[in-house]
Each structure stands twice: as C-alpha cells, then as structure tokens.
Amino acid sequence: MPMEKTFDPAAIEAKWAHEWESRGLFRPERPDATPFTIVNPPPNVTGALHIGHALDNTLQDVLVRYERLRGKDALWVVGMDHAGIATQMVVERQLEERQDKRTNYTRDEFVEKVWQWKGESGGQITGQLRRLGCSMDWSREQFTMDPHFTQAVVKVFVDLHKKGLIYRDKRLVNWDPKLKTAISDLEVETHEVQGGFWHFKYPLADGVTLDDGRDYIEVATTRPETMLADMAVAVHPDDARYRSVIGKDILQPITGRRFKVVADEHADPELGSGAVKITPGHDFNDFDVGKRAGFKPGEMLNMLDGDANVIQTADGLIPAEYLGLHRFRRDGKDGARELVVMRMKELGFLIPHVDKDGGEHDAEPRTIQTPFGDRGGVVIEPWLTDQWYVDAETLAQPPMAAVRDGRINIVPKTWEKTFFNWMENIQPWCVSRQLWWGHRIPAWYAEDGSIFVAETEEEAQAQAGAGVALTRDEDVLDTWFSSALWPFATLGWPENSELLKRHYPNDVLISGFDILFFWDARMAMQGMEFMGDVPWKTLYLHGLVRAPDGAKMSKSKGNVVDPLGLIDQYGADALRFFMAAMESQGRDIKMDDARLAGYRNFATKLWNAARFCEANGISASTSFEAPAATLPVNRWIIGEVAATVAAMESAFAAYRFDEAANAIYSFAWDRFCDWYLELIKGAIDDETKAVAGWVLDQILVMLHPFMPFITEELWTGLGDRAGYPLITAKWPAPAAENDAAASADIDWLIKLVSELRTAKAELGLPPGARLTAHFPASLKARTDKLAAQLDRLARLESVSFDPAPAGASAQLVVEGETITVPLEGVIDIAAERDRLTKALAAAAKERDGLAGRLNNPSFVERAKPEAVDKARADHAAKEAEADRLTAALARLG
Structure with a gap:
C-alpha cells in the first residue's frame, strides 16, 4: 500500500510499541552474541514520568538500540523501587482522606493495603516509559519487594553483619518528626530561614569568676530550646579569657543542671563570645564534642520524643511546665523555644540584642541555614537513637581504587573529583528506617538485650537457644540499601544463574548526577563486596533538564514540563531526538519548544522524502553493502554514508550523544533530503534507484536509536520486511570508501548553487530567475561533467568561458574561483x-x-x-x- 500523505506520530507509536513487545523483539535470542547490559535506575513505584526520566531513559534506549543493531545480546533491565517513605506516605494520605490512619491497623494489615495500592495504582510509570519507546526487557520486570529480591537483601544484611560491616549503634540521626523516621544526609535539604540568635548568661558555680570579674559565661544559640538538655560549655583551649575556668562547674539556669566547662577546639574564639553550649543529644557537632569530653552515647541526654515534643531527660531536671510542649510554636501556641526565652528573660539571664538605633530585642535577627526533610517538609531534628549502620568507609575503598585504575570510567571525568571528595569523607550509613513498608531488618532481640541476626526466625532461634523469647526488630531498611543490589540481584543473585554470569558486570550505567551518592556509589560498594567486581564499566552522569530561562524546574515555580504532553504535541521521536541532541557532557539542558518543533519537522521531512522515493520507484534495498555506482552523484552520497557511519561510531564510543545525533541529522536533512534528492530529480535510472534505496535504508538504521517509531514504520512500509524488523536489523557497514573526485565535484556544485541562491535572495530576484554566468576556463571540464545539474539546479540560461562584460555584476567566489553573473538589465x-x-x-x-x-x-x-x-x-x-x-x-x- 502507498504511504499515507501525512506523518501521524500517535498512530505509529501505539502500533510499534505493541508490535515490538508482543514479539519479544526487545530481547531477541542471541546466545552466541557479545552481551551488552544496562540497568535502568528503578523509578519509584509511586512515580510518574517526569522530564528527568525522559532524558535518562532516552539516553539509555539510544545506547541499547545502537548495540542491538550492532548484533549484541542487549539486555536492558527494567523494574521499580518500592520507595519506602514515599509509598507509605501515599497510602497514609489515602487513609487520612477517609478519616482513617495507619495505627488503626496491625503492621501486616497495613502492608497488605500497600500491596493492594500497588496492584491498583502503583507503577503507572512503566506504561509511560513504553510511550517513550523504551525497549526494556519487560518480560523480566523487577520489583525490589519481589521474593527473590527480598532474599538477596536479607542475605546481604546478614553477611555484612557477620563481617562486622553492619552494626547497631547509638548515634545522632536526621530525624523527621513528621514521618517519624530517620533519614539520610542525602535526603536533607537546606533552606534559608529567618530566625534569631539569642545570647544568654550561664552562671559559674561555687563563686568562681572569670579573670575580668564576671560570674557567668555568655553563650549564644539559634536553638534556645535545646538548653534543656545541655551537658557542657566548650571553650577553645588557647582562649585566655576562659583558661582559668576550664574544668570548673557551671549552672544551667532553668534546669539547675551542673556541668563542666570543657576545652575543645570546636569553640571558635573569634565567633561571638567564644563559648559554646554543648547539647550532645541534639546537635551533630556537639555529639562529637561530647564524645571527646568523655560522654558515652548512652549517657547523652535526650529531651524530645519522636514527634519533637519535650520529654523528661534521664536526670529528671526539666521542669514540668515544659513537658509535652512542641519544640516550636505551633497551632497558635507557644512551644518550648518561646517558653525557654521567656523564663531566661524573667530570670535575668537573657542578654538583649541592641540594634543600630539603640533599640533592644530578645534576639539578633539571623538568616539561618536550616535542614528540612525532602519528603516530610519539616525541620529535621538531630536525635539520639539506636540505629543500624553500615561501615561505609570500609566498603568505599574498592570503588575508589576501581575509579583510579580505570575499571570504572566516569563520564564526564570532571565528576571524579566530586566522587572522591565524598567517598574519602564518607560517614557511617544509617540504614534503618522507622516504617512498616520495606524490607524488615532480619534481627531478633532477647529480653536481656542480646541481638541475633539471621536470614530466618528459625535460624535466629537456633542461635539464641531453645526457650529464649525473641522479638523481631520493628524497623525496615533504607530503600537505597536494597536498590544498591540492583546490578546483580536483578540477574538472579544469590543464585549463580547463567544470566548473572553472562551479564555481570553491566556495561554502562546512565544516571543523573544528583543520585551519584544516593545510588551509584552504593551500587559500587555492594557490587564489589558481593560480586568481587565492578557493577558497571562506565558510569555516565548527565545534567538536569531546566526551564527555558535556565531555572530549575519545580512545582512551586509552576515551570514543570510534562513529557507526556510533549509527546502528544510533538511525538515521542521528536522529544527523544531533542533530548539526545541537547545532551552535551557536563551541561544541563534547557527546554526549547522551537527545537522540539524543529525535530518534529525533521521527522515530517524524512517522511516526505520517503514518499518521494516511493513515488519514483525507489524501494527497500536488497544489499547490505553499498551498490555499485558509476555516476558522481551516487558515488558522492555513498561516501557521505560511510563518513556519517564513522562519525556516529566515534561519537557513541565517547558517549557524545549530541555529536551522534547531529551527525545523522545533518546527513539526513542536508545531504540526502536537500541535495541528493534534488540532484537526482528527473534523472532516476536503475543505478540511482538502487543507490537511493540503499542510502535511505542506512539513514533509517542510523536514525533508529534516536527516532525508533518513524524509522520502523518507514523501514517496513518501503519493503516487504515483516520478518526482518528494523529493531533487529544490522548497523551499517558500507564497505565503501569516499570517491574523492566525485565528492569534490558534487561539493563544488552544492557550494555554487548555494551561492547563486543566496545572491538572488539578497538582490530581490525570484528563485527561478535564469541568469548568465561567466566561468574561468579552468572550470570547463567540471561544468561539462555537471551540465545537467547546473541547468536544473543553478537555473543558468547560459554558461560562458569568455570574459564578463563591463558593468554591474555579482561576484561569486567558490573554492577560490570567481564566477561572474552580469546584472545589467536584470535589476535596477x-x-x-x-x-x-x-x-x-x-x-x-x-x-x-x-x-x-x-x-x-x-x-x-x-x-x-x-x-x-x-x-x-x-x-x-x-x-x-x-x-x-x-x-x-x-x-x-
């Protein structure tokens, strides 16, 4: 059937997405081929396709389709992450809408509701990835809560614990009082908040005074409520102002707690009074000072519960009026902060701030860098609690060595410095979360506090002995703990499956730079620990997709772009090509509707070129290698194909997606559509039909990784190839060299015609105006050879090798030779x-x-x-x- 007159992306996208997947073409059987493996960053089960996903998955699909065309056994692992916090939040919100809550159910009942939600509403993103054209192996779709994956997670935890690389410890964590769970440093966002800086007097005990006669030490804080759990005041050991009182007792005015003045270099003599109140149970720096001062974590005072309400400290010294208050003012009621300031002022221990006009205020206004939970959206509270930790410092050593010796190639190289900076300063990784949805920690507790870590309860009981009552740990593992196993657990580990042996290590990981530490580095740690080899050979880090003005996209700014809307408007092929063509290593991408429209027009131009070929008897090629050609125009275009293939292969080898995209764009639009088809028009003999059909086939193959839908439609429409779909075709190998003479002649012709057309446009002449041209005698052989094309394309009424007549003329300089076009009588x-x-x-x-x-x-x-x-x-x-x-x-x- 003849091709449709107009290109309709929506119709062909739905058709081919179904055809490819239903026929199993995303993973053709190629047991003897070289494997190529890539895993997609598993999107959250709660997620929807956003513009970052569109970029990330387009780049992956471009690589996978390219390697599949090159004959490799290409496996693109697909799946979803159970997203502990995010998913639990979604289901709890649904309960709240029905005036219900999680605590009305047992743990098992609530988890069942989450599974029910996943079955009904979770994972919509997989359908959206299909719309983008992602050729993932959907038959092996993974989920981090699948039984085989859970088995892998449990084994990793138990094995790391046996090696001493997972341990339980009492430390400060980032506590989210809204979600009531610990979160990692990477899940904390810092925002500027307008707050205050309060100055207070802490009296010295037992009549001790400073050298200047004061009987108090001045301390300052942005968090006055924490003084309820103060355990020391720190001064610099070399600060002469306080040297005489180091080791002396000081009194906290509200609680009456006696504690020491300690020497610690954390106190900066140049900052404020040089003295710092130390609350080791509620500040990360203070925690370290406290340890240096001799406090064990178990002795450090905690003044808040999981909701950030004041509770009694172990020494019982917090006055009753504070108990139960929230840390901050809330719902119109003063919190612990406000009451502390009020009481210190009443007691005469507040030192007022005097502004430049002499006015007195309780606090000095300050812009404070304040930590917020990225999901809960409330201020994070450093909170002293027992959690499970991974010895990340030990696990970080092999990945760092692998990057240094080249076993892991980070692209662009500029990210290596950031990688090493974080890995060399890595802190213990808190992996326990106070949630119900997730992989429950395989640890059991006896009444005497003994801990038994095992893969099953039966094994734990065997460790504890008969008759010992055990209670399982209530916590689950950090979601990133399980996703760190993605490159090998998705391939069947801990079983030593054939799939695992064949496809580990993976070849490439494509990732946004923003999850370099969340996920990429942790995969490197776990992969090298459990597989003894790197998880992937290349780590490609791409930038962000930004709004047209360069601003970061956010819902609050209202500048978020829906990729599905762009697909509806421009087609998936145009969006994919935009993403690849704009992906320049180390740079963010700015959305640009004009470029998207331009790439949609590119698809339309290709469609119309194929229709032209069909109308002129040009059809699918029967030759993998370039057909025999004698005509200069055909020999030229074959050489152009070979040059484009080489340019694209070089670009792909260097992960230059932009260069590969621009090479095929330039060839298809400029050399083939604009010039070759123009040059052969009216002179299409059998040789030209064979060459033109072959060249169009090569374009479709080279363009396929970027624009899979239109290329597959044209490939099938131009020939009877239902059993040989483009997705499994062969990457071009023209076996042809550039014909230098033919290329020189055609390139000269193109330049001449371009110069003539430009001159006509500049002089206001119509494109079809026929002119006379005077050529140097040295060009006679070339013009004789190209006479037919000169007549048709250059629209020259006559060609002369005599000197040009006197008078006004247009001077065209082409490759150093001047062609003169007389203008007398042609224009005023x-x-x-x-x-x-x-x-x-x-x-x-x-x-x-x-x-x-x-x-x-x-x-x-x-x-x-x-x-x-x-x-x-x-x-x-x-x-x-x-x-x-x-x-x-x-x-x-």
Missing part, C-alpha cells in the same frame, strides 16, 4: 544599491545600539538573565543582517 542597479544602503544603515544602527547595552556593566549585571540573553541574540541577528547586506552591496560592484 541604482535603486537596488539605494535600498541595500538604507537597510544596512538601519541594521548597523540597531547592532551598535545593542552592543552599547551589552558593553554596559550595569545592564549585564542588573538586568534579568533572560533579558541579557535576548539582547545578545538580537545583537547577533543584527550583526549577521548587516554582514549579509554588506556582502550584497559588494556583489553589485
């Missing part, structure tokens, strides 16, 4: 010169005006970035216009 020379002169003056005036603005530092520094960018673009446009008009005037002689 004087009127045209006047028109061009006026237009040039106007363009130059605007150009210079814009240059003046851009050279003004005040404008560049104070104007909005988008205004500066527009001024630069306008200046470039006016500069180009002035250059064009100058050239046109010069042509008149």
Whole structure:
C-alpha cells in the first residue's frame, strides 16, 4: 500500500510499541552474541514520568538500540523501587482522606493495603516509559519487594553483619518528626530561614569568676530550646579569657543542671563570645564534642520524643511546665523555644540584642541555614537513637581504587573529583528506617538485650537457644540499601544463574548526577563486596533538564514540563531526538519548544522524502553493502554514508550523544533530503534507484536509536520486511570508501548553487530567475561533467568561458574561483544599491545600539538573565543582517 500523505506520530507509536513487545523483539535470542547490559535506575513505584526520566531513559534506549543493531545480546533491565517513605506516605494520605490512619491497623494489615495500592495504582510509570519507546526487557520486570529480591537483601544484611560491616549503634540521626523516621544526609535539604540568635548568661558555680570579674559565661544559640538538655560549655583551649575556668562547674539556669566547662577546639574564639553550649543529644557537632569530653552515647541526654515534643531527660531536671510542649510554636501556641526565652528573660539571664538605633530585642535577627526533610517538609531534628549502620568507609575503598585504575570510567571525568571528595569523607550509613513498608531488618532481640541476626526466625532461634523469647526488630531498611543490589540481584543473585554470569558486570550505567551518592556509589560498594567486581564499566552522569530561562524546574515555580504532553504535541521521536541532541557532557539542558518543533519537522521531512522515493520507484534495498555506482552523484552520497557511519561510531564510543545525533541529522536533512534528492530529480535510472534505496535504508538504521517509531514504520512500509524488523536489523557497514573526485565535484556544485541562491535572495530576484554566468576556463571540464545539474539546479540560461562584460555584476567566489553573473538589465542597479544602503544603515544602527547595552556593566549585571540573553541574540541577528547586506552591496560592484 502507498504511504499515507501525512506523518501521524500517535498512530505509529501505539502500533510499534505493541508490535515490538508482543514479539519479544526487545530481547531477541542471541546466545552466541557479545552481551551488552544496562540497568535502568528503578523509578519509584509511586512515580510518574517526569522530564528527568525522559532524558535518562532516552539516553539509555539510544545506547541499547545502537548495540542491538550492532548484533549484541542487549539486555536492558527494567523494574521499580518500592520507595519506602514515599509509598507509605501515599497510602497514609489515602487513609487520612477517609478519616482513617495507619495505627488503626496491625503492621501486616497495613502492608497488605500497600500491596493492594500497588496492584491498583502503583507503577503507572512503566506504561509511560513504553510511550517513550523504551525497549526494556519487560518480560523480566523487577520489583525490589519481589521474593527473590527480598532474599538477596536479607542475605546481604546478614553477611555484612557477620563481617562486622553492619552494626547497631547509638548515634545522632536526621530525624523527621513528621514521618517519624530517620533519614539520610542525602535526603536533607537546606533552606534559608529567618530566625534569631539569642545570647544568654550561664552562671559559674561555687563563686568562681572569670579573670575580668564576671560570674557567668555568655553563650549564644539559634536553638534556645535545646538548653534543656545541655551537658557542657566548650571553650577553645588557647582562649585566655576562659583558661582559668576550664574544668570548673557551671549552672544551667532553668534546669539547675551542673556541668563542666570543657576545652575543645570546636569553640571558635573569634565567633561571638567564644563559648559554646554543648547539647550532645541534639546537635551533630556537639555529639562529637561530647564524645571527646568523655560522654558515652548512652549517657547523652535526650529531651524530645519522636514527634519533637519535650520529654523528661534521664536526670529528671526539666521542669514540668515544659513537658509535652512542641519544640516550636505551633497551632497558635507557644512551644518550648518561646517558653525557654521567656523564663531566661524573667530570670535575668537573657542578654538583649541592641540594634543600630539603640533599640533592644530578645534576639539578633539571623538568616539561618536550616535542614528540612525532602519528603516530610519539616525541620529535621538531630536525635539520639539506636540505629543500624553500615561501615561505609570500609566498603568505599574498592570503588575508589576501581575509579583510579580505570575499571570504572566516569563520564564526564570532571565528576571524579566530586566522587572522591565524598567517598574519602564518607560517614557511617544509617540504614534503618522507622516504617512498616520495606524490607524488615532480619534481627531478633532477647529480653536481656542480646541481638541475633539471621536470614530466618528459625535460624535466629537456633542461635539464641531453645526457650529464649525473641522479638523481631520493628524497623525496615533504607530503600537505597536494597536498590544498591540492583546490578546483580536483578540477574538472579544469590543464585549463580547463567544470566548473572553472562551479564555481570553491566556495561554502562546512565544516571543523573544528583543520585551519584544516593545510588551509584552504593551500587559500587555492594557490587564489589558481593560480586568481587565492578557493577558497571562506565558510569555516565548527565545534567538536569531546566526551564527555558535556565531555572530549575519545580512545582512551586509552576515551570514543570510534562513529557507526556510533549509527546502528544510533538511525538515521542521528536522529544527523544531533542533530548539526545541537547545532551552535551557536563551541561544541563534547557527546554526549547522551537527545537522540539524543529525535530518534529525533521521527522515530517524524512517522511516526505520517503514518499518521494516511493513515488519514483525507489524501494527497500536488497544489499547490505553499498551498490555499485558509476555516476558522481551516487558515488558522492555513498561516501557521505560511510563518513556519517564513522562519525556516529566515534561519537557513541565517547558517549557524545549530541555529536551522534547531529551527525545523522545533518546527513539526513542536508545531504540526502536537500541535495541528493534534488540532484537526482528527473534523472532516476536503475543505478540511482538502487543507490537511493540503499542510502535511505542506512539513514533509517542510523536514525533508529534516536527516532525508533518513524524509522520502523518507514523501514517496513518501503519493503516487504515483516520478518526482518528494523529493531533487529544490522548497523551499517558500507564497505565503501569516499570517491574523492566525485565528492569534490558534487561539493563544488552544492557550494555554487548555494551561492547563486543566496545572491538572488539578497538582490530581490525570484528563485527561478535564469541568469548568465561567466566561468574561468579552468572550470570547463567540471561544468561539462555537471551540465545537467547546473541547468536544473543553478537555473543558468547560459554558461560562458569568455570574459564578463563591463558593468554591474555579482561576484561569486567558490573554492577560490570567481564566477561572474552580469546584472545589467536584470535589476535596477541604482535603486537596488539605494535600498541595500538604507537597510544596512538601519541594521548597523540597531547592532551598535545593542552592543552599547551589552558593553554596559550595569545592564549585564542588573538586568534579568533572560533579558541579557535576548539582547545578545538580537545583537547577533543584527550583526549577521548587516554582514549579509554588506556582502550584497559588494556583489553589485
């Protein structure tokens, strides 16, 4: 059947997505082929396709389709992450909408509700990835809570515990009082908050005074409520102001607690009074000071419960009026902070802040960098609690060695410094979470506090002995703990499956730089610990997709782009090509509707070129290698194919997605559609049909990784190849060399025709105007050879090798040779010169005006970035216009 007149992306996308998957073409059977393996960063089961997913998965699919075309056994592992916190939040919100809550159910009942939610609503993103054209092995879709994956997670925990690399410890954690769980440093976001800096007097005990006669030490804090759990005041050991009172007792005014003045270099003599109140149970720096002062974690005071409400400390010294108060003012009621400040003021221990006008205030206004939970959205509380930790420092050593010796290649290399900086300073990894949804920690407790870690309860009981009552740990593991096993647990580990042996290590991981530490580094740790080899040979880190003005996308800014909406508007192929063509190593991508529209137009142009071929008897090629060709135009285009294949292979080897995309775009649009089809028009013999059909096939294969839908539709539509779909075709190997003479002739012809067309446009002549041209005698052989194309494309009424007549003429310089086109009698020379002169003056005036603005530092520094960018673009446009008009005037002689 003849092709449809118009290109309809929606119809062919749905058709081919179903066809490929239903026929198992995403994982063709190639047991003897070289394996190629990539795992996708598993999206949250709660997730929906966002623009970052669109970029990440497009780049992965481009690589997978490319390697599949090269004949490899390409496996793209797909699956979802159970997303502990996010999923539990979704289900709890649903309960709240029905005036219900999690605690109305047993743990098992609630977990069952989560599974029910997953079955009904979770995982919509997998359908959305299919719309993008992702050729994942959907038949082996994984989920981190699947039984085989859970077995792997439990084994890893138990084995690490046996090696001493997982342990239980009392330490400070980032506690989210809203979610009531510990979260990692990587899940904490720092925001600027307008707060206060309060100064207080802490009296010295037993009549002790400072050298200056004061009987108190001044301390300052942004968190006055924490003084209820103070355990020391620290001063620098070299600070002469306090040397005499180091080791002396000091009194906390509200609680009456006596504690020591300790010497510690954490106290900065240049900052404030040089003295720092120490609350080791509620501040990470204070925790370390406390340990150096001799406090064991179990002795450190805790003044808050999991909701961040005040509870009694172990020494019982917090006054009753504080108990039960929230840490901050809430619901119109003062919290512990407000009451502490009020009581210290009443007792005369508040040192007021005096502003520049002499006014007194309780606190000095400060902008404070404040930690918030990225999901709970409330201020994080450093909280002293028992948690499970991974010895990340030990596990980090093999991955660092692998990056140093090249076993892991990080692309771009600029990320290596960031990787090493984090890994060399890595802290113990808190992996326990106070949730119900997730992998429950395989640890059991006896009444005497003994802990038994085992893969099953039966094994734990055997360790404890008969008759010992055991209670299982209530916590679950951090979601990133399980996803760190993704490169090998998805392949069947701990069983030594054939799939695992064949596809581990993976070849490439493509990841946003923002999960380098969340996920990538942890995969490297676990993979090298349990598999004895790197998880992947190359780690490719891409940037962010930003709004058109360069701003980061966020729902609060209202600048989030829905990739499904873009697919509806432009087609999946256009969106994919945009993502790949804009992906330049180390740079973020700015959304650009004009470029998206341009790539949709590219697809339409290719469609129309295929229709032209079909209408002229050009069909699918029967040759893998380039057909025999004698005509210069055919020999030229075959050489262009070979050059494009080489350029793309070089770009793919260097992970230059932009260069690979731009190579095939330039060839398909410019060389094939714009010039080759134009050059053969009206002269399509059997040789040309064979060559044109072969070239179009090569374009479809090379373009397929970027634009799979339209290329597959055209591949099938132009020939009877239902049993040989494009997705499993062979990557081009033209076995042809560039014909230098043919290329030189055709390139010269293209330049000449381009110069003629430009001159006509500049001089206001219609494109079809037939002119006379005077060529140097040295070009006679070439013009004779290309006479037919010169007549049709250049629209030359006559070609002469005599000297050009005197008078106005257009001078065309092509490869150093001057071709003269007389203009007397063709145009009104004087009127045209006047028109061009006026237009040039106007363009130059605007150009210079814009240059003046851009050279003004005040404008560049104070104007909005988008205004500066527009001024630069306008200046470039006016500069180009002035250059064009100058050239046109010069042509008149």
